[in-house]
Amino acid sequence: MLLLNHESGVPMRKKIVGSSWKMHVNTKSDVTDLAVAIREGVKSIRNIDMFLIPTFPLIEHLSYILADSQIAWGAQNVAFADYGAYTGEVSAATLADFGCTYVEIGHAERRTYFNETDHSVNKKVRICLEYGLTPLVCIGETKSEKDDFVGKIRVKSQLLWAIDCVKKEDISKIVFAYEPVWAIGQSEGADADYVEDMHKYIRKVLSDEVSDEVAQNVRIIYGGSVKLESANDLINKENVDGLFTGRFALQASNYIAIAQCVSDYCKEKEGK
Ligand code: PGA
Secondary structure (H helix, E strand, O other), rough: OOOOOOOOEEEEOOOOEEEEEOOOOOOOOOOOHHHHHHHHHHHOOOOOOOEEEEEEHHHHHHHHHHOOEEEEEEEEEOOOOOOOOOOOOOHHHHHHHHHOEEEEOOOOOHHHOOOOOOOHHHHHHHHHHHHOOOOEEEOOOOHHHHHHHHHHHHHHHHHHHOOOOOOOHHHHOOEEEOHHHHHHOOOOOOOOOOOOOOOHHHHHHHHHHHOOHHHHHEEEEEOOOHHHHHHHHHHHHOOOOOOEEEEEOOOOOOOOOHHHHHHOOOOOOHOO
C-alpha cells in the first residue's frame, strides 16, 4: 500500500535523523554523557524517527538510557549467519534480544577494511529481516568511480545485490543510506543537488526492478560529513528522507540541532 499525505498526495516517508558512533565513544561513561544529553535535548521532538548506534558491547548500556525515550538504538554490523561456529561474530538473534531496531550493513569502512562484500551484505539484510530488525544498508560510489562516471552503476549494483531474494513486501522495510565514499570523513559532504539526483536514481532503480509503490515507500537517507550548515539544504530535497550523521553529532548539541532542524522542516511542511 502506498502511504500518501491526505492533502498533497505526496508519499509519507517519516524523516529520520540517526548517528553511528563508529569506534569514537568507547566507554560506558562516555556513552552515558552523550546519550543522556541527547535524550534530554530531543525530548520534545516527536515527529521524526531518531536512532543512535554505539559499538557492540555498549548496546545494552545505551538501551537502559534510551529505554523510555523515543530514540531507537542499533548495531554497526551483524553476522551473516544466526547461529554456530563463527568466532567473534554477533548474531541478529542477540541484537534483537538487546532491543535493537536498526542494523547498519555494508558501511564503506566495513567494505574497505573488513572485506564486506555485496554478497555478505545481502545475507545480512535477509537475516535482519528474519529477526524483525531494520537493515540500514549503506551504498555509495568511490571517488574513482565518480570520476570515471560509473558511480550510478556502482550504486545500482550494490542496491540490487542488497535486495536480491528479499520478499517484495520486505523491501520497503529496509532503510538505504546513500553514503558516497568520497564524502565520508571530509570537511564538506556531497552537494544537496548531487545527493538528490542519486536518491532519485535509487528510487528509479527500485521502481524499474521492484515496483513504483516500493520505490515511493522506501526511505533513503544521506550520510557523509553532514553538518548543521548542510542539513537544511539536504532535508529540503524531495527524495532525501533523513540524515545519517558521523563526527559532527559526537557533540550532543550538534545532534540535537540537526534533529530540531529536520523536525521543524517537517512541521512547516505538515502545516502547509
Ligand atoms: P562522517 O561519517 O559524518 O564523519 O563523515 C559519516 C558516516 O560514515 O556515516
